[in-house]
Amino acid sequence: MWGFGSTTGALEAAYAQAFGKGISLSEQQLVDCAGAFNNFGCNGGLPSQAFEYIKFNGGLDTEEAYPYTGKNGICKFSQANIGVKVISSVNITLGAEDELKYAVALVRPVSVAFEVVKGFKQYKSGVYTSTECGDTPMDVNHAVLAVGYGVENGVPYWLIKNSWGADWGEDGYFKMEMGMNMCGVATCASYPIVA
Numbered sequence: 633m634w635g636f637g638s639t640t641g642a643l644e645a646a647y648a649q650a651f652g653k654g655i656s657l658s659e660q661q662l663v664d665c666a667g668a669f670n671n672f673g674c675n676g677g678l679p680s681q682a683f684e685y686i687k688f689n690g691g692l693d694t695e696e697a698y699p700y701t702g703k704n705g706i707c708k709f710s711q712a713n714i715g716v717k718v719i720s721s722v723n724i725t726l727g728a729e730d731e732l733k734y735a736v737a738l739v740r741p742v743s744v745a746f747e748v749v750k751g752f753k754q755y756k757s758g759v760y761t762s763t764e765c766g767d768t769p770m771d772v773n774h775a776v777l778a779v780g781y782g783v784e785n786g787v788p789y790w791l792i793k794n795s796w797g798a799d800w801g802e803d804g805y806f807k808m809e810m811g812m813n814m815c816g817v818a819t820c821a822s823y824p825i826v827a
Contacts, residue, residue, distance in 0.1 A: 637795035638743040638775035639682040643692065645741045645777075646826045647716050657715050658698035665689070665707035679743035679775055680822040683721035691717040717827045724821035727767065727813045732821050733781060736790075741779045742823045744792070745772035746808065746815040755800075759789045759807045765815035772816045781810060790817060 640657045647655045662682050669677075669685035686692045691714030698708060724731045724742070735742050747765040765771065780791035789807035798804040808814050 638745075638777050639679040640692075641777040641793065642679065642741055642743045642823050643686075643716055643718070643826060646824050649740055650826055655715050656695035658693040658695050658700070660700045660705065661693050661698045661707070661709055663700075663703075664705045665709050678745065678820060680721060680723055680820065683718050683822060683824045686716075686824075687718040687720065690714065719825045719827050721822050721824045724818060726769070726820075727816075727818050729810060729813060729818045732778065732790075732818045733810075735821075735823060736778050736781060740823060741777050741793075742821050743775060744778045744790075744817050745775045745820040746817045747771040748774045749815070755806050757802050759784050759787045759809050760814075761787075761809040762815060767813045767816040767819055769816075769819055772820050775820075778817070778821070779805075782807075792817075 637659060639662060640659050643657055644655055662677070666677060666682055666685040669681045689709065690711065693709060693713040694715035697710065697713030722735070724735060732742060732744070749762055749764045752760065776795065777793040778790050779793050782789060782791060784807060788810040790810050791805060792808055793805050794801060796804070808817050813819065
């Protein structure tokens with residue numbers, strides 16, 4: 633699992649909320665530079681660890697200054713190109729969907745992780761549910777961005793932005809059943825506080 637899209641998505645939302653304007657942040661910096669924080673370049677990482685890296689590092693460069701290449705590279709971070717700084721991050725209590733719901737409703741989009749199991753990649757629409765996935769930190773393998781919630785046909789759901797492009801799912805989004813920590817959606821959830 634790698635959460636750089638989830639991480640930068642949460643940071644960009646926090647930045648827009650704090651400063652009233654948009655920004656595009658470097659995913660490549662996370663791939664190239666965050667290894668000491670248990671992130672593994674193109675082979676995976678967690679948003680919570682990426683937030684810690686950015687806090688320790690002093691910031692994350694803009695996408696314009698440090699563009700995405702899609703492969704592991706040498707760290708080229710430059711203090712002169714920082715787009716955002718992380719003051720701290722908030723980790724949702726493991727499995728606490730009530731805390732996640734509060735954060736999504738009243739704070740901002742939240743980086744979450746869940747277990748992708750067979751059949752998920754073919755999701756087209758509706759509320760996704762599965763009896764095949766786990767909900768422990770060892771089960772989750774894909775980081776995404778929880779942006780809202782609702783009810784469809786009597787089933788409560790999380791509205792989640794995936795990183796597989798607008799041609800996948802419902803214009804790049806999916807609905808995950810809420811209320812049972814489905815596939816671990818509230819197991820590794822966090823969001824940043826930016827400056």
